[in-house]
Amino acid sequence: MTTPTDFLLWVRGPGFDIALVVFILGVIIRLLEVLVLGRKHDYSEPRGGELGPGLKTVVTRTLPETGSFKRAPFTVIGGYIWHIGFFISLFLFVPHIELINATLGLSWPGIASNLVDAVAAVTIVTLIAMLFSRLTHPVKRYLSGPEDYLTWLVTFLPMLTGYLAYHRMIDPYPLVLGLHILSVEVLMIVFPFTKLMHAFTFFIARWYNGAMSGRRGVQS
């Protein structure tokens, strides 16, 4: 690994393979662990269906509960902004769609790069503001452990390096592009073993809450 090009070739070759293996293995093992374990059989007579309320809750919990919105509007709005910004940057940026198309054969229309650029800038600023709030708000600070800061960092770095790569703020280009890909690989490796897994498990948790309430005939 002597030159930036070698570095780029490594991260998009062996580096990516390693990250992909850890990511897929980790996610599947952790999901199956949860699912195979199952839950105790409920012998009570159902007072309602599970499917409908389960699905409904997966959707309805996307909206913030009014109480928590009133108590912590910044956390809720910031959380929305950066999640949506992250998804737009990840899935609507043309080179990313190209990457997915080239590797998985799936494709969809993207949006103008300069629009993604603006979204990414807002997302980066929001992430920094969220960290600042986490560090300064006494309750949030008390609740935060090392894992919270780690997950913040591995989410933030792909956004930051992507922005730097798009604007060529680090020379030479293969170096900054390599750093961007590497940061995503770090995210992929850390993902299954941290609370980042919520991206997969939130469906299960919400479904279960909704289904359980549905069976009991109460609103979730």
Add this chain to the structure above:
Amino acid sequence: MADHMKRFRQTLGESLRERGVSRRGFLKYCTATASMMALPPTMVPAVAAALEKAKRPSVIWLSFQECTGCTESITRSHSPSLENLIFDHISLDYHHTLQVASGDAAEAAREAAMHENEGKYLVVVDGSIPLGNPGFSTIAGISNLQMMEETVAGAAAVIAVGSCAAFGGLPQANPNPTGAASVSDIVHDKPVVNVSGCPPIPTVITGVLAHFLTFGSLPELDALGRPMVFYGQSIHDRCYRRPFYDKGLFAETFDDEGARKGWCLYRLGCKGPMAYNACATTKWNQGVSWPVESGHGCLGCSEPDFWDAGGFYNALSIPDSDIIRNAGIVTAAGVALGAAAGALNRSTRAKAAAKHETVTIDDLDRKS
């Protein structure tokens, strides 16, 4: 020879006037030179004032592990033409492909030029230098390394022309059998300008020489030692196909409808985003066209290691391996391992349940 020396002592203005070039001709010449050096038109008066007094530097051109493509390129320069360049801009005292003399006579010319212009001459190098074995490449029985070291010792500056001299280029491509090194790997005590490209654009080579002639100094360089005026912006950022990249419109094949409509060549492996060069504006063949305009993606030939950058027809950021196959294998393995982990958890739970002793009120009463 006397005529040659007289010409050498003359300023460019004197030399042109002697050849009957008018003031308008000189202004036209300066306009073309400023344009070639990628200077704004407002700089023409400054160029004219500097060229009027400029004296032609002696240039020694050394060709090492190269294909002569860079020399071929400079002979295509039209502004100034190679003839103009040799008569007006520089005194090309040694270039073993272009000069008439050969063997000892040629080497004598090189030594004479070095002696007469001690500390003032320019050395142009094309080709990389083999460090593996001095015998891999020699000229007149002198190894490339030795010739470069002794020629560079008295030079004002070194201009590494072409990607081989600038970064090692093709001879240095994996597995680098000759131990090829770039000029800047070896020369540390003199200014080195890298004019990269395989080959560099003709007028970029002459533009750098003209800059030295005009201002007596080297142009501002980027992090890789390349002149900013020519290598300051990426091909991608100056490409006329760029708006289509931003819109997500890509050519799928060479010369398909999209390619002809000017859609982006990124999918066909264009290295424009990583390549810094002047092709998009200066173009080739006197401004006729350039690779991307002809419908072929940029190879990134002005960048280090372009030969080993993962395939000319592979997009820059796309992983090399077969993702679907790998993901399939890993998913199968994951399912197996996950099921095993789940089964283990179930058995742990079942064992715990089996070991569980039922406690009755009587038991509690007995203990207390």
Add this chain to the structure above:
Amino acid sequence: MQKLQDIAVRVESKDVPLNHSNATPILHEIHHALQRLATQQETTTIDLRAIPFGPGDEEDLLNRLGTGEVQIELDSLGTSKLWETAFSGVWIIDHRNAEGERVALQIEVTRVPEIIQTHPDDVTDSLQLLDNQLNPNRTETSGLREE
């Protein structure tokens, strides 16, 4: 790994654009330059070599600028052509070398292109020259009469 032979070649020639609309921003630049010339007498030169034109853009720009009533040929180090466009004050300067190859292409927004105006030194030189012709026997060298 994708290889060259994996990329198909398909030749289609319908609906190919004649240019890439890069002339329009240059026309806007010329518009600003004309405003400066009209109000502040400030001239502007645009080096078309520094513009990343796509195929057809240069032709489009020259066509849209059109040709006015003045065309000049300059014979010095090759034949250059200069002409005023249909927009007065906007000149095209097409410098060619002795082989007819283009060495510079510029737009000058000015009343008369600078290179066309006679240089003051050339005026004194020509005065001397004419003086010599009219008075071949006079030994005095200067044609300039000191007042």
